[in-house]
Amino acid sequence: xxxxxPFYESPEDALRAAVQALGGAKKVGALLWPDLTIDNAGRxxxxxxxxxxxxxxxxxxxxxxxSLARDAGCDEPFLWFAAGIGYEARPVTRDExxxxxxxxxxxxxxxxxxxxxxxxxxxxxxxxxxx
Numbered sequence: 135x136x137x138x139x140p141f142y143e144s145p146e147d148a149l150r151a152a153v154q155a156l157g158g159a160k161k162v163g164a165l166l167w168p169d170l171t172i173d174n175a176g177r178x179x180x181x182x183x184x185x186x187x188x189x190x191x192x193x194x195x196x197x198x199x200x201s202l203a204r205d206a207g208c209d210e211p212f213l214w215f216a217a218g219i220g221y222e223a224r225p226v227t228r229d230e231x232x233x234x235x236x237x238x239x240x241x242x243x244x245x246x247x248x249x250x251x252x253x254x255x256x257x258x259x260x261x262x263x264x265x
Contacts, residue, residue, distance in 0.1 A: 139214045146183045148211035149191070152199050153179065155208035165202070166195055 142148040153162045163175030170178065181189040191199070200212040209225055216223035226234075 139217060140210055142211070142214050144185060145215060145218070146185055148214050149196065149199055150183050152203035152208060152211040153183070155203050155211075156199075156206055159183075162199060162202070166191075166198065 140151070142151065153159055156162050158176070159179045160172050160176035163170070163179035164172045167175040167178060178189065181187045182191045203211060204225060213223055
């Protein structure tokens with residue numbers, strides 16, 4: 135898999151490739167900063183991706199760019215990023231995401247049911263009172 139990855143010189147290059155796959159800085163900038171004009175948001179994004187500038191994206195914005203790129207079918211920038219820090223990543227299918235969320239919901243429901251039952255026992259015995 136790694137042999138197929140393009141080479142980027144920096145994380146900013148990988149992010150720039152993701153931004154280009156999404157239609158460019160103006161389009162992505164407007165998604166990251168909807169309160170700015172399209173031109174200003176695009177310039178701000180380009181500044182954030184310029185290694186000689188002090189402006190930088192925060193972690194959640196980086197994740198959003200990679201997520202949007204994934205949704206657009208562009209995995210390579212994130213896969214390069216992951217490989218650069220020693221991970222071999224792969225896209226997660228929609229079915230896998232549904233399975234993971236279902237497991238979390240089932241575990242949470244079980245915990246909630248147990249807590250409700252414990253609270254009801256306490257209330258019946260008069261040890262705890264809910265105001």
